[in-house]
Amino acid sequence: MNRKAGPSKSDVPASRPAVSIHDVAVEARVSIATVSRVMNNPSLVAPKTAERVMEVIKRVGYTPNPFAQGLMTRESRVLGFALPDIHGEFYSELLRGADAESRRQGYHLLVSSEPRSEEPDLRGLAFGLIDGLAVMITNPDAEMVRLARESKLPTVVLDLDMHDRGIDTVLVDNEPGTREGVLHLLETTRPENLYFVGGSEDNFDTQHRARAFTAALTAVGHTPIPGQIAYGSYTPEWGRDWLNLHFQRGPIRNTGVFAGNDEIAIGIIQAAADRGTSIPHDLRVVGFDDTRLAQLVRPRLTTVRVPMADVGAAAVSLLVRRVEDPDAEIKCIRMPTKLMIRDSSR
Amino acid sequence: MNRKAGPSKSDVPASRPAVSIHDVAVEARVSIATVSRVMNNPSLVAPKTAERVMEVIKRVGYTPNPFAQGLMTRESRVLGFALPDIHGEFYSELLRGADAESRRQGYHLLVSSEPRSEEPDLRGLAFGLIDGLAVMITNPDAEMVRLARESKLPTVVLDLDMHDRGIDTVLVDNEPGTREGVLHLLETTRPENLYFVGGSEDNFDTQHRARAFTAALTAVGHTPIPGQIAYGSYTPEWGRDWLNLHFQRGPIRNTGVFAGNDEIAIGIIQAAADRGTSIPHDLRVVGFDDTRLAQLVRPRLTTVRVPMADVGAAAVSLLVRRVEDPDAEIKCIRMPTKLMIRDSSR
DNA sequence: CCGGCAAATGAAACCGCTTTCAGTCTACGC
DNA sequence: GCGTAGACTGAAAGCGGTTTCATTTGCCGG
16 A cells, blocks of 8 residues: 555555565665575575565565566476366375475466366466476377477376376376286186276276286186176266176176276176175175275275375476476386275175 | 577577567567557557467467566466365365366466465465465364465455455355255154264364254254264264264164264264164164265265355356456355255155 | 785666557548 | 548566676785
8 A cells, every 4th residue: 555666646555565576675775686685595695684684574574476586487386287087086186195295395286177178378378387287198188298298398197108208107007906906806706707897998097907907817818708898987887787787697696897996896886786696705896996985885895096196296296306307317107006905805 | 598588599409489479579570569469459459460460479379478477467367276175075076166167267276285384485476376365264274364365365265254254255055954954854753863973073064064953953842962962073983983882872763863974974874784773764864065975875875965066166256256356245155055865864 | 005806785687578658650621 | 731630559668576797895815
């Protein structure tokens, strides 16, 4: 409510009480250059002066204007995080980890879900503003990556391996987890009675898990027939539908299912319960992800744990590394999974 | 570290191919002022000129530098969204709605979970950068709001009613939802056999729901005794513990529970199942929130639906409104709830 | 006592854009 | 033919910082 620059008359009470580096400089009887140095490289200024400036800064509550700062330094300490969709426990865990890590590293997180109906305008702003971008890609829609590459923005990709194309990558190590789950099922079930019920065939995770499923069965001498592998969507409905379909081929007995994720697994469990199929006696089910659902459902779901928070954190930490050292060597981090054996499989 | 303007020799291939307004101006043989006008107020420039400039802009792929822009206009089109914690279905829905709405309005979303271990430094940047802030406050830790007020940042508060203190607010309309749920339970259960099992006593939602619970019982002529209302935490464990505790007072029969949220309700259902208490015959349970869990659990959970995505969207839309018109009248939006009757209560 | 070097500081350029202000040009009325 | 309003346009002043470069000062050895 005051503080006018050049020649002006105060009309409104002024909604900009923002104190600038200039105000600090005047108050501390130094130049703005010195104030700037106090904040960015105190070793360049005499201790006595620095102290005086600091006192003023604190007293008047000075905060550097990030726009002016960004204009010079070309960095905002804001990271972009683009997800295919923000939904469910899964993504919230991911974000949680990313948020914690970026906070730890002194960055902010700009989130954005699938920009199907993108305005290029909007996107432009974000691209110019953020220091780096983490993109989760679960199906072959690599447009964001293309955009990021063109804009030379430091980028990290999740879920799709692009490290041999020069982009840092964070992956969930699907294969060992799947293998472990299948081997667990094989302890009680013959390979020809094992089924993989996945999500969308386009989905990278589903693809990897299906492949690992096949490999695991092949390794024990059984090449799965097409009917043993089914694709649908990551929903309980699909799990129910699959089981009901399966029922038409006769009663279920000595059967094992490796589901593409926990939701599918839960759908299967529910449909089995509705039909009076005993779990785990007649039907053994293993899920994937270990969302909280897995422990809440009865019987408790055996599932492959995916440390989503760690994935988010790893993505951010990789991204920060690249932002701060553009020439760092390209890395690919694989997050290990872990089989959580519960009641649905034994 | 490279790319100097003026007299320069190219050392590195230059990692900043960024084309500036100046480049466009030269290429289109106009002044930068005209380019700026073409982008911001085309009516001020001759159609022929505008067309030529637009062509160049498109051809060279010019995007205004947001820092320079922000320095002049003092807006970033970035909104801050601060949550107590990013966790579970609940918050991901909230974010989902907020994200969609802010995208629709041409803003970006900067998210941040509880800054317990805050660095003031970090916070400073965000505060200077964002155009407005949405804060969810679930317990009496109003520090963020205080900060926002001091910084004169447009602010919207979620979950705590501050509209009479001059801050736009978005609330979940807990009372009618609770009343509806209690009345539903009263159809089958006597008021003295009804229990409220809430989350933390500090939590605003729990407080409101507990109060509405009391009011609903009082309205039918029964003042609840202290034992009918219990506080704990928003977890299944607390639900289980509560039920087990309750069991010590004898077998459960003709009893109804109004839980503070779905997770507590699920804990109660599980503990009941473990003890062979029949739901809904002996025990009727109503939850709150209607997370996806409610439909996935068996018996399906009767629960009060809270449209979290709508809450997030409403917060953003209110915030945008205030950002763009600081003098708009203070508003308080109450999001209606809806009782979803399923199998756990009838 | 003086030259010279290092430490401390300030002046000023610059980052890329918006916006005011003044100037040029055209077309029109008289 | 001339004055002038109105339409376009450009020069230039910031916005609030960072950083280079030059200047001033203090201190040392010779």
